[in-house]
Amino acid sequence: MPRPSFKIPKVPEMTVRRLSIYTRCLAHLEEDGVKTVSSQELAERFALNSAQVRKDLAYFGEFGIRGIGYYVSNLRAELQRILGLDREWQVALVGYGNLGSALFRYRGFAQQGFRIAAIFDEDPAKVGKAVDDLTIFPLRDLPREVRARGLQLAIVAVPAESAQLVTDRLVAAGIKAILNFAPTRIKVAKDVRLKNVDLSIELEGLSFYLAQGVRQLPSPR
């Protein structure tokens, strides 16, 4: 049975990413016992842009109180709700090689409510093996397990050559949100959210600063 389609509000992807960053900043403030914070204070402490903070939050409502700013724990709870972090998500992991097993052990996911509830791999040597309290399934079990376990998101951690095929099978099984780690371009239908993780971008965020520094000092050594 096809799921109902829904209208997605036009919130820029970078705004969503910043909401995630704001929730982490607010968590730090809460740990430090801070009760209220202005957008200026938030911006100064975490090297953000205060106008950007206000603009990002304005997509979702009016959270600040004049003369006070934001109530830290309230705003954090609101942002968690907006990001869907007020519930547990059942996640399918496809590919149990080095990357797949590292992602399965990655503690950050469970902390935010993402539970890897099923693992799939096509390698006959892996299928049927137990990983903690899970058993590795072959891809053909996808439709059954998506229903049985209420899987909603999937992580693709297979080699680039298999990524499109795996994604097609996930979509056919009813998955609407896919995080792809394979360094290749994948196509999905318009009603499916695909996010590509490009780990090189993270390194480029560092080489930029090194390159800028090197450029300003013609002979740094």
Added chain:
Amino acid sequence: MPRPSFKIPKVPEMTVRRLSIYTRCLAHLEEDGVKTVSSQELAERFALNSAQVRKDLAYFGEFGIRGIGYYVSNLRAELQRILGLDREWQVALVGYGNLGSALFRYRGFAQQGFRIAAIFDEDPAKVGKAVDDLTIFPLRDLPREVRARGLQLAIVAVPAESAQLVTDRLVAAGIKAILNFAPTRIKVAKDVRLKNVDLSIELEGLSFYLAQGVRQLPSPR
């Protein structure tokens, strides 16, 4: 001998991230044989914000030509130079567990000029083992190998408990740019660039859309 410190231009981190995204968009256009593009076309085709594109590029110069827009391959080359992708960087990988070995095999790094030129691990069972043409070194060899191999960036892929210690050793050995995968907060001196990879943020970029959809349909099933 301490390296000279340098002044880093105040370019927002999000701008740097977007430059990486722009270079990828421009590569796709080049593949498709597109010679010139306006900021509007770029924005429409890749779901960007054209004013933001112009603002981001303005940090680095005047790249557009009135009535033409940007020359695709020129702009791409400029951005690659700005991001430091016009050279090869020698990268140290610390931690050769599941994540470390997955990162070593990650093809995206080499494509962008990031070469993992040395691997370090404290596990006596791993030290001395060959991985392709490299040998896994113990951490105490860091200062020597940083000099011998011209290592400039480091990837930290160790458990959270060891991440601060490893980072301190990297900084002591002269590394100025560190990409941390351990889900923990690390402190570094001000002249060191630290970037934390938080893979949950990527999943949150998906749960946001699912949560928004669910919210707009009170009973989605």
